[in-house]
Amino acid sequence: DGGITQSPKYLFRKEGQNVTLSCEQNLNHDAMYWYRQDPGQGLRLIYYSQIVNDFQKGDIAEGYSVSREKKESFPLTVTSAQKNPTAFYLCASSPTFDSYEQYFGPGTRLTVT
Amino acid sequence: EDKVVQSPLSLVVHEGDTVTLNCSYEVTNFRSLLWYKQEKKAPTFLFMLTSSGIEKKSGRLSSILDKKELFSILNITATQTGDSAVYLCAVPHGSSNTGKLIFGQGTTLQVKP
Numbered sequence: 001d002g003g004i005t006q007s008p009k010y011l012f013r014k015e016g017q018n019v020t021l022s023c024e025q026n027l028n029h030d031a032m033y034w035y036r037q038d039p040g041q042g043l044r045l046i047y048y049s050q051i052v053n054d055f056q057k058g059d060i061a062e063g064y065s066v067s068r069e070k071k072e073s074f075p076l077t078v079t080s081a082q083k084n085p086t087a088f089y090l091c092a093s094s095p096t097f098d099s100y101e102q103y104f105g106p107g108t109r110l111t112v113t
Numbered sequence: 114e115d116k117v118v119q120s121p122l123s124l125v126v127h128e129g130d131t132v133t134l135n136c137s138y139e140v141t142n143f144r145s146l147l148w149y150k151q152e153k154k155a156p157t158f159l160f161m162l163t164s165s166g167i168e169k170k171s172g173r174l175s176s177i178l179d180k181k182e183l184f185s186i187l188n189i190t191a192t193q194t195g196d197s198a199v200y201l202c203a204v205p206h207g208s209s210n211t212g213k214l215i216f217g218q219g220t221t222l223q224v225k226p
Contacts, residue, residue: 004155031212033212035216040122040218040219041218041219042117042119042201042203042216042217042218042219043156043201043203043214043216044216045213045214045215048211048212048213050211050212056211058213059215090155090156094212096212097211097212098211098212099212100144100145100147100161100203100205100212100214101147101158101161102158102212102214103158104149104155104156104157105155106154106155107154107155
């Protein structure tokens with residue numbers, strides 16, 4: 001089955017630790033995205049990648065880093081510099097960089113205490 | 114600054130009712146407007162609208178765009194408990210075609226039996 005997988009579903013970390021969230025897609029999509037969702041708010045774009053080996057900052061990139069070494073993988077690292085890391089993180093992909101219909105993974109809920 | 118505003122933020126109805134969700138936007142270089150349904154985890158795509166006045170329909174759901182007044186509505190007729198979800202509206206933003214979307218806060222719909 002084609003789709004996007006994110007792991008783990010739930011993640012708990014202590015303040016000051018970096019943590020990496022996994023996102024894998026087997027849809028052969030060029031573009032991938034990371035969003036953050038807080039209660040009562042819509043999705044906010046953290047980073048996006050239009051093609052392998054390239055990525056760009058989104059609207060709230062501070063405290064986050066990404067890599068895109070393989071087409072199917074777009075991991076997100078939440079660093080200790082991110083002031084409010086507790087949130088629901090969603091990964092998405094789209095066939096090409098200019099197609100707006102995005103397909104979402106099931107998300108990872110990160111709790112930092 | 115580009116923005117998307119949805120209303121109401123939450124709505125409680127009974128099965129069989131008809132609901133109308135609103136999405137207004139301010140964005141430079143408008144290209145399209147998208148609706149997503151988010152049940153628990155991953156948002157799923159509903160509609161993409163690009164032309165004003167043309168209704169998109171899928172079963173009991175329909176949506177229409179008004180590019181003059183800068184808004185879209187999502188109608189759900191004969192609601193069912195399975196329609197309970199967060200409904201998200203999004204528009205592409207930025208000066209070039211990058212796939213970047215800006216999302217509204219979402220409307221949380223609860224349908225009671």
